[in-house]
Amino acid sequence: MAKESGTLDLQDLEEIRGLEREAEDVITDVAVVGGGTMGRGIAQTIAGKGINVIIVEKDEDNLRRSKEMLEEELDYEIERWALTESDKRAILARIQWSTDLEELDDYRWVIEAITENLQAKQDLFRHLDEICPPEAIFITNTSTLSITEIAAATKREDRVIGMHFINPVPKVPLVEIVRGLKTSDETYEKARKLAERLGKTAVEVYEYPGYVTTRIIVTMLNEAMHILMEGVASADGIDTAMKLGFNFPVGPLTLADQMGLDEVMAWMETLFRELGELKYRPCPLLRKLVRAGHLGKKTGRGFFIYDESGRKIGVAQ
Amino acid sequence: MKVLVLNCGSSSVKYQLIDTDERRSLATGSVSRIGMTGAVLSHRRYDGDEVKLSGEILDHQVAIEYVLSILLSKNHGVLKDRSEIDAVGHRVVHGGEKFTGSVLITPDVLKMIRECIDLAPLHNPHNLRGINACLNLLPGTPQVAVFDTAFHSKMPPYAYIYGIPYVLYKRYSIRRYGFHGTSHFYVSRRAAEILGKPIEELKMATCHLGNGCSIAAVDGGVSVDTSMGFTPLEGLLMGTRCGDLDPAVILHIMGREEIGLGEANTLLNKHSGLLGISGVSSDMRDVEAEAEAGNRRAQLALDVFTYRLRKYIGAYAAAMGGLNAIVFTGGIGENSAIVRSKTCQNLGFLGVEIDEEKNAQTAKQEAVISTDESRVKVLVVPTNEELVIALDTAEIVEKAKQGEETAPVGTS
Numbered sequence: 001m002a003k004e005s006g007t008l009d010l011q012d013l014e015e016i017r018g019l020e021r022e023a024e025d026v027i028t029d030v031a032v033v034g035g036g037t038m039g040r041g042i043a044q045t046i047a048g049k050g051i052n053v054i055i056v057e058k059d060e061d062n063l064r065r066s067k068e069m070l071e072e073e074l075d076y077e078i079e080r081w082a083l084t085e086s087d088k089r090a091i092l093a094r095i096q097w098s099t100d101l102e103e104l105d106d107y108r109w110v111i112e113a114i115t116e117n118l119q120a121k122q123d124l125f126r127h128l129d130e131i132c133p134p135e136a137i138f139i140t141n142t143s144t145l146s147i148t149e150i151a152a153a154t155k156r157e158d159r160v161i162g163m164h165f166i167n168p169v170p171k172v173p174l175v176e177i178v179r180g181l182k183t184s185d186e187t188y189e190k191a192r193k194l195a196e197r198l199g200k201t202a203v204e205v206y207e208y209p210g211y212v213t214t215r216i217i218v219t220m221l222n223e224a225m226h227i228l229m230e231g232v233a234s235a236d237g238i239d240t241a242m243k244l245g246f247n248f249p250v251g252p253l254t255l256a257d258q259m260g261l262d263e264v265m266a267w268m269e270t271l272f273r274e275l276g277e278l279k280y281r282p283c284p285l286l287r288k289l290v291r292a293g294h295l296g297k298k299t300g301r302g303f304f305i306y307d308e309s310g311r312k313i314g315v316a317q
Numbered sequence: 318m319k320v321l322v323l324n325c326g327s328s329s330v331k332y333q334l335i336d337t338d339e340r341r342s343l344a345t346g347s348v349s350r351i352g353m354t355g356a357v358l359s360h361r362r363y364d365g366d367e368v369k370l371s372g373e374i375l376d377h378q379v380a381i382e383y384v385l386s387i388l389l390s391k392n393h394g395v396l397k398d399r400s401e402i403d404a405v406g407h408r409v410v411h412g413g414e415k416f417t418g419s420v421l422i423t424p425d426v427l428k429m430i431r432e433c434i435d436l437a438p439l440h441n442p443h444n445l446r447g448i449n450a451c452l453n454l455l456p457g458t459p460q461v462a463v464f465d466t467a468f469h470s471k472m473p474p475y476a477y478i479y480g481i482p483y484v485l486y487k488r489y490s491i492r493r494y495g496f497h498g499t500s501h502f503y504v505s506r507r508a509a510e511i512l513g514k515p516i517e518e519l520k521m522a523t524c525h526l527g528n529g530c531s532i533a534a535v536d537g538g539v540s541v542d543t544s545m546g547f548t549p550l551e552g553l554l555m556g557t558r559c560g561d562l563d564p565a566v567i568l569h570i571m572g573r574e575e576i577g578l579g580e581a582n583t584l585l586n587k588h589s590g591l592l593g594i595s596g597v598s599s600d601m602r603d604v605e606a607e608a609e610a611g612n613r614r615a616q617l618a619l620d621v622f623t624y625r626l627r628k629y630i631g632a633y634a635a636a637m638g639g640l641n642a643i644v645f646t647g648g649i650g651e652n653s654a655i656v657r658s659k660t661c662q663n664l665g666f667l668g669v670e671i672d673e674e675k676n677a678q679t680a681k682q683e684a685v686i687s688t689d690e691s692r693v694k695v696l697v698v699p700t701n702e703e704l705v706i707a708l709d710t711a712e713i714v715e716k717a718k719q720g721e722e723t724a725p726v727g728t729s
Binding site for chain 1: 328350352353354373375557574576579580581583584587588
């Protein structure tokens with residue numbers, strides 16, 4: 001304990017015994033690599049629980065954009081009554097920003113939330129393996145890739161695990177905890193504790209492409225795109241049908257736009273490649289939109305059209 | 318008897334060591350930000366010696382370990398040995414319908430407190446954590462639970478039943494419980510002593526105005542109605558809580574703003590009240606200053622606050638069939654002459670007459686602020702919940718020692 005005033009250092013007190021217990025289990029600092037939608041959501045959730053977070057981005061430009069986006073997102077949450085100004089200040093005060101991976105040399109919890117690409121994730125973890133202390137737990141937020149393959153890039157395959165958060169992370173109370181073939185029980189237990197600390201219900205899933213949520217949802221999104229392409233119903237009609245018919249908070253095409261059509265296509269391709277079944281083949285309409293650079297909400301155009309602040313303003317023709 | 322009084326919140330522990338024979342506080346303090354980075358322990362001894370430490374405090378048990386350590390420390394402590402603590406008294410927020418008084422903690426009692434978690438999911442789990450920590454750290458030291466709800470447990474059914482299907486009361490125990498019970502209990506007793514009258518003969522409206530605000534109708538020493546309900550959200554306007562509201566309003570807002578339960582909950586608990594109306598602050602001092610400077614919304618917030626309180630005083634006078642005293646307590650009640658004065662406006666027909674000079678001079682001290690002619694006495698009584706908890710604890714432990722009926726005192 002550091003002294004602020006007075007004349008006492010608690011460590012000097014002979015009476016204190018056994019305070020070291022469980023000290024290793026306590027989560028006080030977490031690193032999040034990647035400041036995109038998922039990385040920011042994860043960082044916000046962690047900081048909201050009183051834990052310090054460092055967000056690492058690849059360059060100053062991305063870092064600045066990520067920072068601005070987070071502030072905007074927090075303001076939006078306040079506008080939606082979900083947070084207060086003091087919540088926002090507390091969250092921002094607990095988040096540090098950096099472009100230097102070397103700063104993670106004393107972090108025992110590292111969460112990766114970079115692009116959904118095996119090579120990129122392997123390269124990152126290979127690098128982190130050299131920087132971070134040997135006991136550090138590496139968590140990947142992948143939604144379809146193999147934890148075992150990602151872990152193979154490191155010398156700590158037992159301490160690599162997947163935690164698949166769902167966007168918007170602060171609001172969705174679920175996390176899929178994914179074990180690779182070599183993930184140890186101890187690592188799983190720690191990840192479960194982290195999930196609990198973050199107020200998320202954990203579902204344990206074994207490594208298999210798409211796990212539970214991604215496999216079911218992107219297949220459904222793909223089906224909605226086929227229905228649109230085949231002219232069965234309009235984009236609005238499809239979304240309304242699923243919203244009202246099955247009490248979905250948003251329709252499937254809006255959801256695809258929110259997730260990013262390039263991401264949806266990447267997931268479908270992984271499922272198609274790994275599982276080989278035709279039902280996972282990305283819908284040609286999806287390919288066409290991605291090729292044209294219409295990636296959904298983030299580019300202002302996907303199945304629907306969006307204004308600068310991301311609000312839906314019409315249907316794309 | 319030396320009693321350690323503990324109030325365990327989600328990330329804090331407030332403590333006070335009280336000598337119940339002398340009714341004296343030996344030391345007081347708090348641990349905040351438990352389980353977060355930068356936990357802080359502030360400690361103050363009876364002689365004014367103060368110390369503040371920051372560092373990492375993992376959980377309630379470690380926090381209480383630190384509290385014990387500092388109570389025992391050579392430079393800042395007041396005890397030589399742990400065994401000098403004769404008993405521990407815990408503030409427990411919700412006793413549900415199970416507890417109508419303070420009880421000695423036994424395994425059965427612990428189980429029953431656990432069963433009340435559904436009613437106070439934000440509070441009871443932390444109170445339990447504190448109790449468990451003390452079971453580990455001070456084995457053999459008797460512990461007593463004092464409930465925030467207990468003082469209101471004698472309310473008649475017509476005061477606590479809501480106008481919704483009765484089956485929901487049976488199924489989920491949904492009814493008015495009321496909170497701040499220990500405070501209403503203390504100030505009503507103390508007011509009777511100050512007035513020199515037996516409490517059995519007095520009809521009082523006790524106003525606890527702090528971060529949370531509630532008023533109780535105390536008839537003959539018994540709380541017969543109170544403004545907080547199933548949760549502390551009902552009743553008076555508070556710093557950031559809305560208090561009374563047409564329930565349809567929230568359903569309407571949820572539809573219009575397309576928000577869910579979580580957001581609605583934050584809206585009513587954190588964005589409303591003085592802050593929500595004034596747009597200035599949740600702190601009455603800021604609201605008063607802004608109103609003084611001509612800010613109309615701050616003035617409106619102040620008006621809503623005092624008008625609603627006055628309505629409740631009138632309602633409780635009607636409920637009790639009379640009124641002998643109005644008691645103000647809590648941070649706002651003890652300090653704000655403006656709130657007290659505005660609240661008592663227009664209550665002349667009941668026999669309330671404020672002495673504005675006395676009122677203006679009173680802050681944080683016991684005082685009668687009505688005129689000598691006033692039929693209804695108006696008092697300021699600083700609350701002391703810790704003392705009540707300590708005295709209750711001492712009494713119950715004393716009785717248990719004498720082999721009388723140990724548990725659960727006053728429990729139905």
